[in-house]
Amino acid sequence: MRKITTLMFILLLLGAIGASKPVKAQEELTVYSYNSIEWWMKEIVPIFEEKYGVKVNLVLIGDAGEVLNRLILEKDNPQADVVVGIDNSYLAKAIDAGVLEPYKPANADVIPGWIVEKFDPSYHLTPYDYGFIAINYRKDMVQNPPTSLEDLTKPEWKGKLIIEDPRTSSPGMAFLLWTIAVYGDDWLHYWEKLKKNDVQIVEGWSAAWNSFTKGEYPLVLSYATSPAATVYYDNNTNVGAVAFKEGNYLQIEGAGIVKGAKNKELAEKFIEFLISEEAQEKLPLNQWMYPVNKNVGTPEVFKYAVKIDKPVTVDSKEVGNNYELWLKQWTGLMVEGKSPDEILGKTTTSTPSENGKTCGPGVVAALALIPLIFRRKGK
Numbered sequence: 553m554r555k556i557t558t559l560m561f562i563l564l565l566l567g568a569i570g571a572s573k574p575v576k577a578q579e580e581l582t583v584y585s586y587n588s589i590e591w592w593m594k595e596i597v598p599i600f601e602e603k604y605g606v607k608v609n610l611v612l613i614g615d616a617g618e619v620l621n622r623l624i625l626e627k628d629n630p631q632a633d634v635v636v637g638i639d640n641s642y643l644a645k646a647i648d649a650g651v652l653e654p655y656k657p658a659n660a661d662v663i664p665g666w667i668v669e670k671f672d673p674s675y676h677l678t679p680y681d682y683g684f685i686a687i688n689y690r691k692d693m694v695q696n697p698p699t700s701l702e703d704l705t706k707p708e709w710k711g712k713l714i715i716e717d718p719r720t721s722s723p724g725m726a727f728l729l730w731t732i733a734v735y736g737d738d739w740l741h742y743w744e745k746l747k748k749n750d751v752q753i754v755e756g757w758s759a760a761w762n763s764f765t766k767g768e769y770p771l772v773l774s775y776a777t778s779p780a781a782t783v784y785y786d787n788n789t790n791v792g793a794v795a796f797k798e799g800n801y802l803q804i805e806g807a808g809i810v811k812g813a814k815n816k817e818l819a820e821k822f823i824e825f826l827i828s829e830e831a832q833e834k835l836p837l838n839q840w841m842y843p844v845n846k847n848v849g850t851p852e853v854f855k856y857a858v859k860i861d862k863p864v865t866v867d868s869k870e871v872g873n874n875y876e877l878w879l880k881q882w883t884g885l886m887v888e889g890k891s892p893d894e895i896l897g898k899t900t901t902s903t904p905s906e907n908g909k910t911c912g913p914g915v916v917a918a919l920a921l922i923p924l925i926f927r928r929k930g931k
Contacts, residue, residue, distance in 0.1 A: 581818045582609045585636040586616050592838035596831045623651040633813040634822050638677055639805045641725050644872020652676040653809040657824045662845045677806030680826045681841035684800040684860040685726045686776040686793040693770035700797040711750035714760045715773040721756045727773050729866045730801035740892035743885055777840045780856040799862030
């Protein structure tokens with residue numbers, strides 16, 4: 553009997569030892585993105601984690617420019633598997649830096665061809681949303697809003713427009729590219745007219761929108777969907793946006809696999825997930841952009857967004873080749889007080905100003921951060 557008892561004890565002990573063997577660690581996917589994408593990610597990441605039995609390590613790094621710079625710094629020892637939020641302003645720079653691994657998702661056919669064509673047919677980045685930059689206005693302060701870029705230089709709008717700095721703001725950079733697309737080589741002369749018309753330039757979207765909502769400026773650079781967001785969050789229909797005669801600048805955002813990713817297969821699944829219906833249907837009310845999945849519609853509140861029929865873009869390769877030059881020229885005019893002719897003659901010897909400095913006549917000194925009315929910007 554004692555032998556049987558001893559044998560049973562040994563078997564139970566062996567079973568316990570076997571049951572306590574180390575379990576394989578849960579697979580982890582590291583995703584880099586910009587701060588304001590957090591709300592969309594909070595809704596969709598748990599779905600992905602449950603679907604694939606993995607853990608997503610979401611790392612939020614300032615705006616899209618800072619995210620890309622982080623990838624470039626880590627190029628020889630990549631820490632991320634996926635990057636989300638590189639737009640058409642930074643696309644060429646990202647490709648040239650060699651930090652992305654091309655991948656065409658298995659479900660790429662859900663994206664309309666025109667979006668892929670205008671963004672990245674090579675699929676270094678897969679588009680997941682798009683939208684348009686637009687001048688917003690307060691209906692209680694403006695009866696007949698400007699309908700073109702040229703209108704913004706007219707006397708009736710002197711000192712009434714607030715925009716974001718292209719060196720520190722995604723919509724600010726998009727506005728600069730918008731003017732370059734429309735005016736070509738003459739864009740510096742257009743900005744000279746804006747400067748003479750006392751355009752206000754601040755560091756980021758939050759500062760600009762704060763001044764706009766306080767009634768300090770009746771016009772602000774924002775998005776075509778901003779009126780819809782204002783209705784959704786504040787039940788306020790006092791904000792309008794304008795489809796300009798020249799067209800409005802198209803912003804497309806994409807996600808890609810980081811070159812050297814440790815979890816490439818899982819990264820591919822995440823890219824496919826971002827353009828799936830279950831992820832895309834949660835995008836509009838968090839990103840305030842349009843979903844790229846052609847099977848996903850927009851919420852009813854998007855009827856308050858201005859419809860844009862004329863997208864304006866600058867070729868991503870041209871942006872990549874001239875990005876630093878254009879910013880240097882813009883700084884020379886708007887910060888250093890040089891004339892367009894002087895800048896065009898001395899571009900190669902001019903020195904870029906310190907990044908993040910605000911500029912423009914009557915500049916707002918205090919850039920107080922406010923709780924975001926829209927769950928986005930600063931990209």
